[in-house]
Amino acid sequence: MSTEAEALELDAADPGHRELFDVPPAQGGDYPEVAYFAGNSLGLRPKATRAELLEDLDSWAALGVEGHLDAARPWLPYHELLTGPAARLVGALPSETVVMNTLTVNLHLLMVSFYRPTRSRHRIVIEDSAFPSDSYAVRSQVEFHGYDAEDAVIRLRPRPGENSLRTADVVEQLGGDVALLLLGGVNYLTGELMDIPTITKAGHAAGAIVGWDLAHAAGNVPLALHDWDVDFAAWCSYKYLNSGPGAIAGAFVHERHLGADLPRFEGWWSTDAKTRFEMTPESRPPATADAWQVSNPPIFAMSPVRTSLEIFDKIGIEVLRERSVRLTTYLAELLADFEVITPADPARRGAQLSVRVPGAGALSRRLRFEYGVIADSREPDVLRFAPVPLYSTYHDCWRAGAAMAEVTA
Numbered sequence: 001m002s003t004e005a006e007a008l009e010l011d012a013a014d015p016g017h018r019e020l021f022d023v024p025p026a027q028g029g030d031y032p033e034v035a036y037f038a039g040n041s042l043g044l045r046p047k048a049t050r051a052e053l054l055e056d057l058d059s060w061a062a063l064g065v066e067g068h069l070d071a072a073r074p075w076l077p078y079h080e081l082l083t084g085p086a087a088r089l090v091g092a093l094p095s096e097t098v099v100m101n102t103l104t105v106n107l108h109l110l111m112v113s114f115y116r117p118t119r120s121r122h123r124i125v126i127e128d129s130a131f132p133s134d135s136y137a138v139r140s141q142v143e144f145h146g147y148d149a150e151d152a153v154i155r156l157r158p159r160p161g162e163n164s165l166r167t168a169d170v171v172e173q174l175g176g177d178v179a180l181l182l183l184g185g186v187n188y189l190t191g192e193l194m195d196i197p198t199i200t201k202a203g204h205a206a207g208a209i210v211g212w213d214l215a216h217a218a219g220n221v222p223l224a225l226h227d228w229d230v231d232f233a234a235w236c237s238y239k240y241l242n243s244g245p246g247a248i249a250g251a252f253v254h255e256r257h258l259g260a261d262l263p264r265f266e267g268w269w270s271t272d273a274k275t276r277f278e279m280t281p282e283s284r285p286p287a288t289a290d291a292w293q294v295s296n297p298p299i300f301a302m303s304p305v306r307t308s309l310e311i312f313d314k315i316g317i318e319v320l321r322e323r324s325v326r327l328t329t330y331l332a333e334l335l336a337d338f339e340v341i342t343p344a345d346p347a348r349r350g351a352q353l354s355v356r357v358p359g360a361g362a363l364s365r366r367l368r369f370e371y372g373v374i375a376d377s378r379e380p381d382v383l384r385f386a387p388v389p390l391y392s393t394y395h396d397c398w399r400a401g402a403a404m405a406e407v408t409a
């Protein structure tokens with residue numbers, strides 16, 4: 001077992017960017033700040049977020065409606081400030097990327113275009129441990145089209161006795177009746193990182209559309225959505241992307257679908273910005289992902305996303321991923337006495353480690369109030385620890401390992 005002094009030495013050698021974030025005070029234990037492992041659920045607030053949000057808010061006070069054009073960051077094209085950084089984060093072209101709405105709403109808007117079932121091909125494949133919102137979204141889409149969700153939704157399970165899905169087993173399930181494959185890039189429960197390029201290719205070979213929910217992947221692992229030929233994807237911004245509770249989400253539509261004749265639910269922000277104020281009865285959507293926008297965006301909700309994406313853009317997801325692998329490997333060593341259900345191979349996981357342990361809910365509360373260690377529990381028996389490369393430290397990991405040993409002794 002690594003000692004506290006060793007953890008502090010590792011921090012000195014590999015420091016991260018904790019100084020950019022507000023770390024909450026601990027409610028128990030020997031240290032003033034929490035050891036925060038819930039960045040996979042709600043990331044911490046960047047210090048710059050408050051001041052930059054207030055600047056945007058004050059433009060409203062100073063300019064009223066003229067802020068649409070005259071604010072320091074004008075509101076009309078505000079969402080475009082987020083497009084480049086978001087595109088670079090997920091390995092997309094700016095034309096393929098838009099920051100809008102929230103995650104499940106984006107999944108629905110994208111399924112309007114990309115889930116177009118026929119009698120012979122109407123099934124949707126998801127993982128059995130899909131986040132509930134995704135399960136409800138696909139079931140409601142299936143039923144909206146008049147099919148039976150029990151029959152049409154295929155839920156992939158790991159082999160008996162295993163915790164994660166094997167790529168070959170996923171590929172094998174892709175019959176000619178599958179219209180859409182919609183998996184989590186990183187599973188929220190197990191932390192498994194799926195082989196996105198291989199599964200996308202196999203889905204296409206089976207004649208299916210392949211979409212990815214990147215809620216736990218965006219800002220966690222490098223992605224190359226364009227090169228991997230993913231059809232569409234969506235992600236939220238409040239987990240690894242540190243943009244605050246309910247933050248505005250992202251969406252990706254591959255270039256080869258842009259400008260195509262696809263069904264879409266439209267509003268005045270779906271039309272080309274250059275002609276928007278001509279107020280014509282018919283929209284003229286641009287050949288970009290902006291065509292999937294519906295309403296004018298909430299500026300004060302986008303502001304924290306902009307601030308956070310700039311941090312990722314400056315440091316780079318590849319650099320963060322390298323530190324992430326080092327931190328998570330260190331934490332895995334400290335948790336070696338526990339049943340970690342996340343794949344052991346760093347190439348098959350992101351930052352998160354999921355520990356299967358009886359009484360996870362009660363343990364999570366003890367970790368918080370007796371040790372200042374924030375790790376959440378998920379039913380029935382999983383504790384999740386996500387060291388975040390931007391702000392987590394080796395010392396945080398050491399605290400988690402020591403606290404876990406004590407609460408389970």
Ligand SMILES: *Cc1c(COP(=O)(O)O)cnc(C)c1O
Binds near residue numbers: 104131215
């Ligand atoms: C967090 C998460 C969601 C949450 O959906 P919202 O629309 O942002 O409330 C959905 N799906 C997955 C896989 C998630 O991890």
